[in-house]
Amino acid sequence: MLTTQWLYALSGCLLLALGLRSALLHPALLQRILAINVMGSGVFMLLIAIAYRGPGMPPDPIPHALVLTGIVVAVSATALALALARRLTREQPHD
C-alpha cells in the first residue's frame, strides 16, 4: 500500500529531524547519544520504506541489508559512546 510506504518514509524523516535537532541543541551527553540513535532509527525507517516494492512483491534486499548493517554499527557506536561517557563522568578531571 502506498500510504504505508509514505507513512514509513515521512515518520522516518520526522524522526531524523527530531534527532538532528536534539543532537545539535542539547548539550547533555546522554541526550546527544540518544538523539543520534533516534536519527538512526529515522534513517532505517526511510530505508525500509524505500525497500517496499508493492503488495505481494518481495521487498528489495539491499536497503534491508543496509538497515541491518546500520543497526550493528549503531549498537557498537552507542556502546563505545556510553563506555567513553561513563569513563568521563566517573573520573574527576585530573590533567
Add this chain to the structure above:
Amino acid sequence: MTDALIALVALPLTAALLALLLPRIATALVIFSGLAITASAIALLYGVNTAGALHYELGGWTAGLGIALRADGLSAILLLMIALVMFAASVYASAYFGKASERAQFWPLWLLLWTALNALLLSGDLFNLYVTLELLGLSAVALAALSGKHAAVQAALRYLLVGLLGSMLFLVGVALLYAGYATLDLATLTQVVKPGPIAWSALTLMTLGLLLKTALFPLHFWLPPAHGSAPAPVSAVLSALVVKAAFYLVLRLWLDVFADIVTPTAANLLGVLGAGAVLWGSWQALRAERLKLLAAYSTVAQLGYLFLFFPLLLALPPGPARDVATGGLVMLALTHGFAKAGLFLAIGIVQQRSGHDNIQELGGMVQRLPLTTFAIALAGVALIGLPPSGTFLGKWQLISAAIATGQWLWVAVTAIGSLLAAAYIFRILGHAFGNQPYPHQAVAVAREEWPALLLTLTATLVLGLAGAHVWTLLENGS
C-alpha cells in the same frame, strides 16, 4: 594483481584478529604484516600503472549485495601512502608504547583502522563505503581515547558523536540515491545520475556528512582537541590519513560520480570554506601554545588547500590542463600525509622526552634532539610549501590553475596561508636555535626518530624530486 587487492584488506584484518588473540607476538605480527601490506600496495601500484584500473568481485557476487574491490591510479597511490605511513608509525609505536599492556590494547585497534582505510580506498559502492567509513570512525575514536586521560576521552567522545552525525547524513544521502536510481555502485551511478532534486539533495547530504568527517572549516571544531590529545602515532595517522579518507570520498563524488551535477557555485562554496580553513587554521596554529595543537590546526589549514582546488578543477575544461591540476591536488594530499605524520611523530618524541609540548618552554632542544628537530624542519618545509617538497609542486599547480582561470582570490589565500605557515613553523624552529639550557635528559630511540625522519624526507625530497611519476601514474591508472 587481484591478489594484491584482496591482500590489502585481508592482511590487516587477519593480523588484527591474531593480535587480539596472541598479544605476546602482536608487535612482530604488525611489523611482518606491515611489510606484506606495503609490498601488496607496491604490487598494486605497479599493476595499475601497467594495466590500468583494476576491478574484482569477491566470491563472484555481483554488485549490490556482493563486495567489489576496485583500484585506479588515485586509490593505488593513496594506498601506498597509507601503507608507508602506517608502517612507519607502527615501528614508532612499538617503541612509543613502553608497556606490554598498552601495546596489547593498541595493536588490534590499529590494525582494524588500517583495514578500514584500505577497504575504504578499494570500495566501489556506497554500501561498502558506508560500512568502511563507520569502521574507520569507530577504530579511530577508540585509538584517540587510548591514553584514558580526561581531555583525550572527552575529545574522543566529541569526535565519535560528530562522526556518527556525519555518517547519518551520508546514509540518508545513500538512501535517497538508492530510491532514485536503484543502485549503489559508483560506476553505474556515474552513468545514470541526472541533475534534479534527488541528486542535489543526496550530494548535499553526503558532502555535508563527509565535510564533518574531514573537518573542513567551520566544521573543524572537533579536530584539534581529538588530534591534539591522542597518543603521538595515533595523532599522526588521524591527521595524515583518516581525515584524508573522507576527503577522498568527497573528491570521488564531486569529480567522478556527480561530475555532471555539481555547479560552479557549489564548487565556489567549497573553495570559500577551504579559504576559511587555510586562513583560520593557520592563524590558530600560529597562536597555539602546544606543539600538538599547532600541528592539529595546521591540518585544518592544509585540508583547506585541497578544497581550493574544487572551483579551479570545475573551471578547467576536461583534458590535460585539468589532469595536471588534479595531479597537483593529489601531490598536496600526499605530501601533507607524509609531512604531517612525520611531524606528529617527531612532536611525540619531544613531548615524551620533555614531559610537555609547550612551545614557549622548548628551550634548546635542537642540541639534544638534532635528528628530531631536523624532522620537524623538513616537515615544516613541506607544510609551508617550499622547494624541494612535493607541496611546492602542488601549490605551483594551484596558483597556476587559479591564474589561468582568473580566480585571483585563491592565489591570495594560498600566498597568505603559506606565509602564515612559515610563521608558525619558524616559531618552533626559532626556539630550536636558542641557547637556553635544556634541563631534561633527552636521548631519542632510533626506532622513534628514523620513522619520523624518513616520512618527512619522503614529503620533502622523494615527492619533490620524483613528483613527475605521480602525474604519470594518475594518467596510466585511469
Add this chain to the structure above:
Amino acid sequence: MNSATSLPLLVILSSLLPGLVIFFLPEGSHRLRTTLNLAGAFVKIFLVGVLIWGVFHGQSYETRWALAPGLDLVLHADKLSLLFVSLSSVLWLVTTIYAIGYLETSPHRSRFFGFFSLCVSATVGLALAGNLFTFVIFYELLTLATYPLVAHRGTPEAIRGARIYLTYTLSGGMLLLIGTVWLYAIVGQTSFVEGGVLSGLSSEYHTQLILIFALLIAGLGVKAALVPLHGWLPEAMVAPAPVSALLHAVAVVKAGAFGIVRVVYDVYGVTFASELGVLMALGIAAGITIVYGSVKALFQDSLKKRLAYSTVSQVSYIALGTAILGPIGTIGGIVHLVHQGIMKITLFFAAGNYAETLGIHKVSEMNGVGRRMPGTTLAFSIAALGMIGIPPVAGFISKWYLGLGAVEAGMAGWVLPVLILSSLLNAGYFLPILYRAWFRTPAAVWPDEHIPAARFETHGALLWPPIITAVLALAAGLFAAAPYSPLEWASLIAQREYGL
C-alpha cells in the same frame, strides 16, 4: 649520463654532499670536517674550471630533470652563469678558510658548516638555473639554508634578526613565485635566452607583463635590498662574520641582483623591457637605493652596520647597470656583480678580524688600528678605495662603465649625478675610517683583545683571506683588459645580449 649532462649537477653536488656528511660529524672531528670542506671547495673550483674551458670551446652543458608535467629543473651553463659560479666558488673557498679560523672554538661547528655548504650549493644552483622555475627553487633553498646561519649564535638578537630576515625573504619569495607562475600561465615553460623570450607577445599582454615584472623585481628586490625592501639586511648583521661576508658578497644580495639581471636580459630582453617602460622604473628604484644606502651608512657607528648600508647602496649599481640601455651600461652592471663581491667580502673579513682580534665593533674604536693590524687594514683600505671608485681598484672600472653607458644611453642627466653623489658619500663614510685607522693614535687598551700579536697580527686563517681578496680586487682593476678578466667576460655577455 655524460659530462655534458652531468657536469652542472656535479658542480652543485661538490658542496652539497660534503655538507650533508658534515651535519653528521661529531663536534670534535675538526680535521675530517676541514678536509671535507676544503676538498669540496677545491673540487668545485676544478669542475667550474672544466665548465669554463668547455663553454669557451663551444661545448654546451645542461642537466634536465622533469619535476612535473611541463616543469623541468634545468641546470645550464652559459656565460652569465659561469661568471657568477666562478665568483661563488672562489669566494666560497676563501670564506671557508676564514670560517675555519673564525669559528675555531665556538660550538655547533658541524651545524654551521653543514648549512654553510648548503648555502653555497643553493647559490651555485641559482647561478646555473636554466629557467625561472629552477631559479625560484634555488632562491627559496637559499633562504632556508641561510636562516640557520643568521640564527647561529642563538642569542635573542640573533633569533630576532633571523626572523626578520626570514619574514622579508619568504614574502619576497612568494611575490617571485606568483610572478613566475603568472608568466608560466601566459607563455608556458621558457628557458633563459640571451635577448629574452617575451618580445614576440602581442600588445594585449603588455599590461600583464608589466605587472609580472613588478612582482618579479619586488621579489628579487628583497634579497637585492632595493629600498624599501632592504630592512632585513642591517638586522641580519647579528650573524657571524663569515656569514655576513658571504651573505653580502655572493650568496644572498647577489642572488637578488643576479635574478634581476636574468629577468631583464634573459626573460624580457633589455630592449623589450625598455619598450615596456619598466627599465626606467627599475633604474629610478636603483638610483634611490644607491643614494639612500650611502646616506644611511654615513651615520652608522657600528662598523658592520656601516658596511651593511654600503651594501644596500653598492648592490644597486648592478640593478642600475641593467636599467641603462646599451652594451656599455650592461657591462658596468654585470662586471660590478663580481667587483662588488670581491671588495665587499674583503671589508667584511677585515671587520670580522677587528672584532675577533681586538673586540672592535665600532668605527669610533678604530683609532690607530692600522699599526696593530697593518695587513688587515691594508686590505680594508684597498677595498674601501675601490668602493669609492678610485683607480686602479676594481670599483673604478664598474663606475666608469656605468657612467659611460649612461652618457651613451642619454640617461646622463640623472645617472651621472647619482654616481657622483654616491661616490662622494662613499668617500664620506670610508675615508674617515681610513684616517682613523692609519693616522690617529691608538687607545691605550683595545676593547677586548683576545688574539695577541705573535708572528702575524692575528690568526693566519683570518689574515690571509682578506689579503687574497684585496689582491683580487686590485688585479681585477689592473688587469681589466686581460683575457678571462671579469670585464672581458662581462663584455662578451653584453655583446651576445645586444647581438653585436
